[in-house]
Amino acid sequence: MAESRGRMLLKAAGQGAVAGLAGVAAMTAGEKLEQAVTSRPNSYVPARTLLSLLGRHPAPDAQPPVWDHAMHWGTGAVLGALRGVWSVTGIRGPEANTGFTVVRLATDQTLENATGIGAPPATWPAKERAIDVLHKAIYAWVTGMVSDAWIAPDLESRQGTTSH
Numbered sequence: 001m002a003e004s005r006g007r008m009l010l011k012a013a014g015q016g017a018v019a020g021l022a023g024v025a026a027m028t029a030g031e032k033l034e035q036a037v038t039s040r041p042n043s044y045v046p047a048r049t050l051l052s053l054l055g056r057h058p059a060p061d062a063q064p065p066v067w068d069h070a071m072h073w074g075t076g077a078v079l080g081a082l083r084g085v086w087s088v089t090g091i092r093g094p095e096a097n098t099g100f101t102v103v104r105l106a107t108d109q110t111l112e113n114a115t116g117i118g119a120p121p122a123t124w125p126a127k128e129r130a131i132d133v134l135h136k137a138i139y140a141w142v143t144g145m146v147s148d149a150w151i152a153p154d155l156e157s158r159q160g161t162t163s164h
Contacts, residue, residue: 005155012088012151013081016143019150020080023143024073030138034131045118046071046108052115079104080143087147090156097144104136 003011034040047068048058058064082103086096105121112118121129 008088008155009085012084012155014084015151016084016087016147017077017081019084019143019146020076020078020139021073022146023080023139023141024076026142027076027135027139028072031135034135038131040131042068044068045112046075049112049115049117050074052117053111058117075104075107076139076143079107080147083140083143083147084151087144087151088153088155090153092144092148092153096148097141100144101133101137101140104140105133108136 035042042063042065044063044065047064047066047070048060048062050067050071051058051062051064079100083096083100086092086100109118109121113120121132124132
C-alpha cells in the first residue's frame with residue numbers, strides 16, 4: 001500500500017528537522033570560528049527573544065546560555081522541518097537554499113523585533129549584518145543540502161507550472 005501524502009509530508013518534516021540540526025551545528029561551528037577571528041562576543045538576543053515569547057521579561061543584558069541554545073537549536077529544527085517539506089515537494093537545490101536563507105533571516109528578525117528584543121537590521125552596522133547573513137546562509141545551505149540528499153522529491157507536482 002502506498003504511503004499517504006500526509007504521512008510522506010510528516011516524515012519529510014521530521015527528516016528536515018534533523019537536517020536543520022545539522023545546519024545549526026555547521027552554523028555554530030562557523031560562528032565560533034568567526035568569533036575567534038573577530039573577537040565578537042556571543043549574542044544572547046535569541047535567549048531574550050525566547051524568554052519574551054514565553055511571557056518573561058528578561059533584562060536587556062541577560063545572558064542565559066540554556067535559553068540561548070534552546071532558541072538556537074529549536075529554531076533550526078522547526079525551520080528544518082519546513083525545508084524537509086520543500087525537499088519532498090520538489091523545492092530543492094541552490095534556488096531553494098538561497099530562498100531558505102531569507103526564511104531563516106526573516107524568522108529571526110520577525111521574532112526579535114515583534115518582541116522588542118531586537119532592532120531592525122537596517123539599524124545595525126554593515127559588518128554585523130554581513131556576519132548575520134553569512135551564518136544564516138551556512139545554516140540554510142547545509143540544512144538544504146542534507147535535506148535534499150536524504151529526502152527524495154516524491155511529491156513533486158507537475159500541476160501549476162504556469163501562473164494561471
